[in-house]
Amino acid sequence: MKPVSLFALAAAGALGALPALAADAGLQALREEIAQMRKSYEQRIEALEKRLVQAEATSTQARVAADQAANQTTRAGEGKANAFNPEIGLNLQGALTKTTRDPATWTMRGFVPPGEPDEIGPPRRRGFTAQETELTVAANVDPNFRGYLNLALTPGNAVELEEAYFHTLGLGAGLTVKGGRFLSGIGYQNEIHPHAWDFADAPLAYTAFVGNKLTAEGLQLKWLAPTESFLELGLEAGRDNSFPGGARNKGGSGLGAAFAHIGGDVGASSSWRGGLSYIATRPGARSYAGVDASGLATTVSFAGDSRTAVADFVWKWAPDGNAKERSFKLQGEYFHRTEDGRLSCVERDTSGACGGAAGRADSYRSTQSGYYLQGVWQFMPRWRLGYRHDRLDSGTPSFGPTLVATDLPQLASWKPQRNTLMADYATSEFARLRFQLARDSSRGAGLADNQVWLQYVMSLGAHGAHKF
Amino acid sequence: MRFAILLLAALALPAQAALKVFSTVPEWAALAREIGGDKVAATSATTALQDPHHVDARPSLIARARNADLLLATGAELEVGWLPVVQRESGNPRIQGGQPGYFEAAACVRLLDVPGRLDRADGDVHAAGNPHIQTDPRNMLQVGEALAVRMAELDPANAAAYRAGYANFAERWRAQIRRWEAQAAPLRGVAVVSQHKAWPYLLDWLGLREVATLEPKPGVEPSVAHLARVREQAAQSRPRMVIRAAYNPARPAEWFAREARVPAVVLPFSVGAPEADNLTALFETTVQRLLGALQ
Numbered sequence: 001m002k003p004v005s006l007f008a009l010a011a012a013g014a015l016g017a018l019p020a021l022a023a024d025a026g027l028q029a030l031r032e033e034i035a036q037m038r039k040s041y042e043q044r045i046e047a048l049e050k051r052l053v054q055a056e057a058t059s060t061q062a063r064v065a066a067d068q069a070a071n072q073t074t075r076a077g078e079g080k081a082n083a084f085n086p087e088i089g090l091n092l093q094g095a096l097t098k099t100t101r102d103p104a105t106w107t108m109r110g111f112v113p114p115g116e117p118d119e120i121g122p123p124r125r126r127g128f129t130a131q132e133t134e135l136t137v138a139a140n141v142d143p144n145f146r147g148y149l150n151l152a153l154t155p156g157n158a159v160e161l162e163e164a165y166f167h168t169l170g171l172g173a174g175l176t177v178k179g180g181r182f183l184s185g186i187g188y189q190n191e192i193h194p195h196a197w198d199f200a201d202a203p204l205a206y207t208a209f210v211g212n213k214l215t216a217e218g219l220q221l222k223w224l225a226p227t228e229s230f231l232e233l234g235l236e237a238g239r240d241n242s243f244p245g246g247a248r249n250k251g252g253s254g255l256g257a258a259f260a261h262i263g264g265d266v267g268a269s270s271s272w273r274g275g276l277s278y279i280a281t282r283p284g285a286r287s288y289a290g291v292d293a294s295g296l297a298t299t300v301s302f303a304g305d306s307r308t309a310v311a312d313f314v315w316k317w318a319p320d321g322n323a324k325e326r327s328f329k330l331q332g333e334y335f336h337r338t339e340d341g342r343l344s345c346v347e348r349d350t351s352g353a354c355g356g357a358a359g360r361a362d363s364y365r366s367t368q369s370g371y372y373l374q375g376v377w378q379f380m381p382r383w384r385l386g387y388r389h390d391r392l393d394s395g396t397p398s399f400g401p402t403l404v405a406t407d408l409p410q411l412a413s414w415k416p417q418r419n420t421l422m423a424d425y426a427t428s429e430f431a432r433l434r435f436q437l438a439r440d441s442s443r444g445a446g447l448a449d450n451q452v453w454l455q456y457v458m459s460l461g462a463h464g465a466h467k468f
Numbered sequence: 469m470r471f472a473i474l475l476l477a478a479l480a481l482p483a484q485a486a487l488k489v490f491s492t493v494p495e496w497a498a499l500a501r502e503i504g505g506d507k508v509a510a511t512s513a514t515t516a517l518q519d520p521h522h523v524d525a526r527p528s529l530i531a532r533a534r535n536a537d538l539l540l541a542t543g544a545e546l547e548v549g550w551l552p553v554v555q556r557e558s559g560n561p562r563i564q565g566g567q568p569g570y571f572e573a574a575a576c577v578r579l580l581d582v583p584g585r586l587d588r589a590d591g592d593v594h595a596a597g598n599p600h601i602q603t604d605p606r607n608m609l610q611v612g613e614a615l616a617v618r619m620a621e622l623d624p625a626n627a628a629a630y631r632a633g634y635a636n637f638a639e640r641w642r643a644q645i646r647r648w649e650a651q652a653a654p655l656r657g658v659a660v661v662s663q664h665k666a667w668p669y670l671l672d673w674l675g676l677r678e679v680a681t682l683e684p685k686p687g688v689e690p691s692v693a694h695l696a697r698v699r700e701q702a703a704q705s706r707p708r709m710v711i712r713a714a715y716n717p718a719r720p721a722e723w724f725a726r727e728a729r730v731p732a733v734v735l736p737f738s739v740g741a742p743e744a745d746n747l748t749a750l751f752e753t754t755v756q757r758l759l760g761a762l763q
Contacts, residue, residue, distance in 0.1 A: 171561065263531075265526065321518050
């Protein structure tokens with residue numbers, strides 16, 4: 001090989017490689033350009049995305065602002081005087097009752113009759129009857145107080161002031177003060193209005209010991225402990241114008257009540273509440289119209305101390321805590337009352353076993369007790385079945401020697417009992433139709449009464465939330 | 469004596485460290501946790517398996533409300549049947565209506581299905597609009613933003629943490645919403661039948677079409693005769709599935725699914741339902757189950 005040819009070869013080779021070199025450089029430039037373009041597009045896309053997010057945010061902000069403005073204008077449009085109208089609700093209740101014995105002769109043997117009978121106890125008349133119609137009005141008074149009114153319109157065309165009270169909204173420290181006329185916080189069912197009861201009538205123990213419900217007229221102080229589990233303590237002081245108090249014309253407090261409630265959950269499915277309550281009152285002349293053994297009308301009145309202790313318990317169960325389909329509720333209360341004082345018996349006739357119009361008086365002491373236990377089973381949406389057992393023990397009152405048993409046949413000892421079966425259907429949470437059967441032996445031996453109820457309960461208007 | 473004092477102290481001073489948040493439904497408790505992290509102790513009054521319209525004002529709820537710093541409610545009358553009693557019985561002035569400690573989520577978003585007329589003859593209607601706003605993830609951003617501000621107001625010492633917590637959540641959440649929307653693209657325009665009117669926000673978000681509801685009126689259980697009518701009416705619009713919330717009774721949706729030969733889809737509805745342990749899982753499962761029903 002000649003060196004020249006070698007050189008020539010090398011030169012040719014180099015020349016041959018030149019176009020490749022040039023092409024490489026072009027590709028590189030192209031790649032760079034593409035990379036730059038990509039980069040710039042990415043930046044622009046990023047910028048666009050950012051703008052999109054911002055636009056979304058501002059559009060939702062604008063939307064919310066527009067909605068708020070719209071709300072405000074509608075509110076301003078509604079700014080009439082009636083915008084402050086309170087919540088008004090109405091509960092309609094009525095029944096068709098059939099009883100084997102005349103309801104007018106109903107009495108609970110062994111127990112002092114608890115004042116005038118009302119519409120929420122044992123049946124008062126046969127056939128169709130409008131029970132209590134409740135009219136409720138409630139609203140916040142100002143940032144500190146809320147007011148509540150409940151009027152009962154009775155079938156006798158009377159208006160009864162069931163409840164009229166204020167309570168505090170923000171005392172703090174778990175304290176609430178209630179003042180006015182209100183259903184006492186004792187027991188479990190006492191504070192629950194009849195339209196929310198599970199049976200058409202009150203348990204016999206409520207009828208015998210507090211005249212179907214204990215209404216206090218005065219003040220209630222309630223304290224909720226700052227604990228993880230529920231603990232509530234309450235004190236009430238007021239006028240004793242309802243059974244078991246009555247006719248005490250003195251200053252100060254005639255009725256005193258105290259209660260303690262505890263409660264909690266067991267898993268997600270069960271919850272419960274239990275409590276103890278105490279009612280102390282000093283009736284001045286609590287009287288009832290009776291008859292003596294010879295059938296003569298008498299007026300019997302009691303003055304002294306009346307003390308009642310109440311134990312209550314309620315347990316609710318629903319699968320996963322969802323009571324929409326199935327649920328079970330077990331509820332029971334026990335009452336124990338001691339009365340100690342003087343009993344006087346005045347004959348309405350001028351002569352008679354009970355001392356005639358001059359009357360007789362004697363010391364009197366009684367210890368009485370009673371309970372009810374009820375279970376309500378919702379076996380499918382809207383349908384429920386319930387059973388309730390009532391049992392009371394009048395004990396034997398001690399009196400004498402001035403008054404004798406024949407003067408006071410009403411107080412002869414007896415153990416009233418009642419068994420009640422219930423089935424109800426709710427078309428919605430505001431309307432309920434109920435069928436109820438009961439066998440009641442309150443009147444005495446051999447005087448059992450079979451009672452059939454068909455009842456409706458309807459709620460309309462603003463309907464306050466229910467308690468547990 | 470010393471023991472008694474210790475006991476009293478323990479009772480009177482439950483852990484002061486965290487902001488105590490008491491939520492009516494699980495989704496707001498979960499949102500508060502996303503924003504507040506370990507600065508909050510959030511609990512819920514109900515679980516995803518309970519109907520939030522119908523809850524008892526249980527003693528345990530009153531006790532929890534007693535100690536709460538912040539009560540988180542959905543509002544729009546969802547809890548009207550029980551929350552007022554819990555608030556009143558709690559004796560806690562901080563969580564009463566109008567106080568900073570009372571927060572309503574529905575006030576932060578635009579409500580759908582606002583009724584033109586208010587009449588109980590129309591069933592369980594809500595005057596302010598449909599309260600089930602948690603089925604649209606975009607609402608979480610709006611509620612979360614307002615909630616973070618409120619938490620900062622109640623607990624100024626941790627205000628920066630709440631702001632940062634929300635910013636962090638919002639960034640992650642926006643990315644997730646984009647992902648879910650991309651995945652759920654095939655659902656756009658799909659006809660569905662729902663059991664309760666619980667889904668207008670979900671339908672609005674994913675572009676699903678509700679062609680019928682099984683409940684004759686909101687909150688009223690469907691009868692068999694009504695179900696049969698719905699099936700006939702719905703047949704023309706060819707629904708691809710029937711959807712219900714985990715807490716709804718199973719029978720109506722299952723009956724319809726059998727009769728109309730479409731899948732019955734159980735959606736979690738709230739945090740705590742099966743396969744919905746947190747907010748992300750709630751929507752992940754919702755989107756996956758809807759997509760699954762298309763196959």
